[in-house]
Amino acid sequence: MGKNLNDIRADFPILDQQVNDEPLVYLDNAATTQKPKAVVEALTHYYYNDNANVHRGVHTLAERATEKFEAAREKVRAFINARSTKEVLFTRGTTTSLNWIAASYGEANITAGDEIVISYMEHHSNLVPWQQLAIRKQATLKYIKMNADGTLDMADAQQQITDKTKIVAIAQVSNVLGVVNPIKEVAKIAHQHGAVMVADGAQSLPNMPVDVQDLDCDFLAFSGHKMLGPTGIGGLYAKEALLNEMPPIEFGGEMIDFVNLFDSSWSQLPWKFEAGTPDISGAIGLGAAIDYLNQFGMAAVHEHEQKLVDYVLPKLLAIDGLTVYGPHDPAKHTGVIAFNLDGLHPHDLATGLDMEGVAVRAGHHCAQPLMKYLQVPATARASFYIYNTKADADRLVDAIVATKEFFKNGTV
Numbered sequence: 001m002g003k004n005l006n007d008i009r010a011d012f013p014i015l016d017q018q019v020n021d022e023p024l025v026y027l028d029n030a031a032t033t034q035k036p037k038a039v040v041e042a043l044t045h046y047y048y049n050d051n052a053n054v055h056r057g058v059h060t061l062a063e064r065a066t067e068k069f070e071a072a073r074e075k076v077r078a079f080i081n082a083r084s085t086k087e088v089l090f091t092r093g094t095t096t097s098l099n100w101i102a103a104s105y106g107e108a109n110i111t112a113g114d115e116i117v118i119s120y121m122e123h124h125s126n127l128v129p130w131q132q133l134a135i136r137k138q139a140t141l142k143y144i145k146m147n148a149d150g151t152l153d154m155a156d157a158q159q160q161i162t163d164k165t166k167i168v169a170i171a172q173v174s175n176v177l178g179v180v181n182p183i184k185e186v187a188k189i190a191h192q193h194g195a196v197m198v199a200d201g202a203q204s205l206p207n208m209p210v211d212v213q214d215l216d217c218d219f220l221a222f223s224g225h226k227m228l229g230p231t232g233i234g235g236l237y238a239k240e241a242l243l244n245e246m247p248p249i250e251f252g253g254e255m256i257d258f259v260n261l262f263d264s265s266w267s268q269l270p271w272k273f274e275a276g277t278p279d280i281s282g283a284i285g286l287g288a289a290i291d292y293l294n295q296f297g298m299a300a301v302h303e304h305e306q307k308l309v310d311y312v313l314p315k316l317l318a319i320d321g322l323t324v325y326g327p328h329d330p331a332k333h334t335g336v337i338a339f340n341l342d343g344l345h346p347h348d349l350a351t352g353l354d355m356e357g358v359a360v361r362a363g364h365h366c367a368q369p370l371m372k373y374l375q376v377p378a379t380a381r382a383s384f385y386i387y388n389t390k391a392d393a394d395r396l397v398d399a400i401v402a403t404k405e406f407f408k409n410g411t412v
Contacts, residue, residue, distance in 0.1 A: 008386060008387050009387050009389075011036040011037055011038070011292075011387075012034045012035070012036055012037075012387050013037065014026075014034050014035075015034065015387060018357070019354065019357045019359070020354065020355050020356070020357055021357075022355075022356055022357025022358075023357055024357055024359065025357055025358045025359065025388075025392045025395045025396065025399075026359050026387075026388075027358060027359055027360050027382040027383060027384060027388065027392065027396060028359050028360060028361050028381075028382075028383060029206075029226075029335070029383040029384060029385035029388075030175050030203060030226070030336050030361070030365075030381065030383035031226075031361050031383070032225045032226060032231065033206065033225065033226055033227065033228050033385055034228075034387065035228055035229070035230070035285075035289075036228055036289075036292050038288050038291070038292050039228055039229060039230065039285050039288045039289050039292065040285075041288075042284055042285050042287070042288035043230065043281050043284070043285045046065070046068065046280070046281050046284050047281060049064075050064045050065045050068060051065065052064070052065040053065070053277055053280075054066040054069045054070075054277075054278065054280055055254060055271070056254075065280055068280075068284050068287070069278070069280050069283050069284065070085070071287060072283040072284055072286055072287030072290075073085045073088050073090065073270070073283070075286075075287045075290045075291065076088050076235055076286070076287075076290065079205075079210075079290050079293075079294075080201075080205070080210050080211065080212045080220065080237055081210075081211040081212060081213050081214070082212055082213070082237055083213065083240070084240060085270065086240050086243070086268075086269035086270055087237055087238060087239060087240050087243065087269075087270070088235055088236075088237060088270060089235060089236040089237075089238070089243075089270045089273050089274060090233065090234075090235055090270075090274060090278055090279065090282075090283050091221075091233075091234050091235060091236050092232055092233065092234060092279070093202075093222075093223035093224065093225070093231075093232070093233065093234030094123075094125055094126075094200060094201070094202040094221045094222055094223045094234055095125040095223075096234065096236075097219075097221030097222070097234060097235065097236035098125050098126055098129050098169070098198070098200065098221050099125075099129050100236055100249055100273070101129075101198055101219050101221070101236070101238075102129035102130060102132070102133045103129075103249045104246040104247055104248070104249050104273075105167075105196070105219075105242065105246050106129075106130075106133045106137075106167065107133070107136075107137075108245075108246065108247060109166055109167075110133060110134075110137040110139050110166055110167070111137060111139070112137060112138035112139065113138070113139065113140070113164065114137070114139040114140070114164060114165075114166045115139065115140045115141075115142055115162060115164045115165040115166065116130045116133065116134055116139055116140070116141050116142070116165070116166065116167045116168075116169070117142045117143075117144060117157075117160050117161050117165050117167070117168045117169075117190075117195075118130055118141070118142075118143060118144070118168075118169050118170065119143060119144040119145075119146070119152060119170055119171070119181070120143050120144070120145065120146055120369055120370055120373045121146060121150070121152075121171065121174045121176065121177055121179070121367065121370050121373075122169070122170070122171055122200070122367065122369070122370075123171060123175050123200065123202070123365075123366050123367055124366040124367065124368070125200070125202075125366065126169050126170075126171055126198075126200040126221075127369065130167065130169055139166075140164075142160045142165075143160070143369075144156050144157045144160050144170075146177075146373070149326070149327045149328070149329075149332070150174070150177040150179050150325060150326040150327055151179050151181075151327060151332065152170070152179070152181045152182065152186075154182065154185065154186075157186060157189060158189060161186075161189050161190055161193055161195065162193060163193050163194065165190065165193050165194075165195040166194075166195050166196070167195060167196055167198060168186060168187075168189075168190040168195050168196070168197050168198065169197075169198035169199075169200065170183060170186055170197075170198070170199065170200065171199075171200040171202070171203065171204075172199050172200060172201050172203070172204035172210070172215075173202075173203035173204040173207065173208075173334055173336070174203070174326070174336070175202065175203050175336060175365055175366075175367065176325065176326070176336065176338045176365050176367050176370055176379065176381065177325055177326030177327075177336070177338065177370075178309075178326045178327070178333045178334040178335070178336035178337055178338070179326055179327060179332060179333070179334070180204070180208075180332075180334060183197070183199050183215045183217055184214065184215045184216065187199075187215060187216045187217050187218075188216070191216070196218040196219065196242070197215075197216070197217045197218050197219070198217070198218065198219040198220075198221070199212075199215065199217040199219065199220045199221070200220075200221055201220045201221060201222040202221065202222055202223050202226055203226070203334070203336065204222075205222045205226075205227055206226045206227035206228070206293075206301075206385070207298075207301060207302060207305055207334060207335065207385075208298055208299075208301070208302040208334075209298040209299055209302070210298075212237050217237075218238065218239050218242060219236065219237065219238045219239075219242075220236070220237040220238075221234070221235070221236055221237075222234055222235055222237075224282065224285070224286040224289060227286075227289055227290075227293065228289035228292055228293065229282070229285050229286040229288075229289035229290075230279075230281070230282045230285040230286065231282075232279055232282050233279045233282030233283055233285065233286050234286075235286075236273075240269065243269050243270070243272070243273070244269065248272055248273050248275070249273070250273070250275035250276070251275055254267070254271055254274055254275055254276060254277070254278070296386070301386055304386055305334065305335040305384055305385070305386070306330070306331075306335075308335060308384045308388060308389075308390065308393055309330045309333050309334065309335055309337070309384070310330045311390050311393055312337070312384075312390075312393035312396065312397065313328070313330045313333060313337065314330070315393070315394075315397045316337065316339060316396075316397065316400070319341075319397070319400055319401060319404070321341055321342035321343070321404065322339055322340070322341050322342075322400065323339060323340045323341075323342070324337060324338070324339045325338040325339065325340075325374060325376075325379060326338065335383055335384035335385065335388075336381065336382075336383045337381065337382050337383070338365070338379040338380065338381045339379060339380055339381075339382075340376060340379050340380065341380075341400065341403070341404055343407070344403075344404075344407055345378070346362035346363065346378045346379050346380040347362045347363070347378070348407070349362065349380045349400075349403060350362035350380050352399070352402070352403030352406060352407070353380075353396070353399045353400065353403060355403075356395070356398070356399035356402060356403070357395070357399075358382075358395055358396055358399040360380050360381060360382045360383075360396075361380070361381045361383075362378060362379070362380045362381070363378050363379075364377070364378050365379070365381060382396055
């Protein structure tokens with residue numbers, strides 16, 4: 001990957017600490033990733049040297065801040081291969097982006113009797129906005145089923161998406177099952193029926209190459225904090241023709257062209273949708289995160305993650321009493337692995353792992369309909385990233401076995 005893993009880990013000071021007297025193994029990357037020094041330094045450099053509001057000033061600091069802010073937008077555009085920076089909107093993250101689509105495009109285009117199609121594996125942020133839009137507009141919300149291994153049932157997708165369908169919204173990568181959904185193929189089906197394709201890229205942009213032109217998705221939402229960037233910043237990609245027709249959903253400064261007493265006109269794209277002072281430092285930090293990832297290339301990031309999955313998934317499947325959800329074929333699995341241990345609540349399992357210094361997540365992962373589909377109340381979830389190693393994978397396996405023995409021996 002250009003650097004060796006020891007050099008990569010040295011870029012993340014937070015990893016060099018003890019938790020419960022054990023060296024930290026951070027495996028909660030699907031929730032948020034750690035930040036390299038380069039990102040933190042970009043934030044401090046902005047506040048120490050360039051802090052000013054963007055777009056509004058002609059003084060030197062304002063010009064420097066604006067230049068760095070818009071340079072970050074160009075970095076996002078290149079990272080996802082959008083045609084123009086007009087198609088890249090800065091938002092607070094995936095949740096905000098998806099809500100913007102529902103509140104703007106959805107409100108303007110969904111009417112009674114229309115269909116919105118999603119899948120059973122969606123994160124709440126790609127479920128609740130469509131659910132509420134369907135309720136408001138008296139539309140029908142439909143779900144694509146999954147195959148036995150947790151992959152998307154494409155035969156059912158063909159059935160669920162009809163000429164009544166106006167929006168199809170699917171996660172490119174599941175935040176629970178670790179499967180990669182065929183967005184390009186789903187988009188083709190959606191377009192054949194006149195529907196738009198919304199891709200939730202929260203778990204895909206950090207982990208693999210994403211090309212919005214190749215996918216031919218109409219919208220794509222993502223979060224910066226899941227790809228080494230700061231919290232509170234993310235983005236929405238949308239095709240320019242759609243953005244031109246969509247009404248803004250927030251009003252005020254920055255997004256206006258002219259304001260009269262009784263009416264107003266809107267600024268050009270992308271600023272038409274970005275009301276108020278944006279998260280300037282967050283965008284600059286996101287740009288620094290993209291620079292950091294680009295030094296390896298997203299193909300190499302994905303390859304590193306797959307090597308870890310190839311290594312750890314068979315070891316997890318070999319643990320007696322451990323159920324792994326999603327595909328058991330490492331080739332079909334990203335670095336997100338959800339599991340449960342027989343007789344132990346996921347929260348207890350996660351607490352046991354934390355006592356061994358291993359940080360994982362436990363709960364419904366903002367995917368309660370999926371938990372119901374899997375017939376479980378919750379799962380534990382380990383998620384790997386570029387600074388994780390095979391030694392981290394071994395620590396996870398050993399910690400699960402140790403926790404299993406701890407509870408089996410009745411020492412609690």
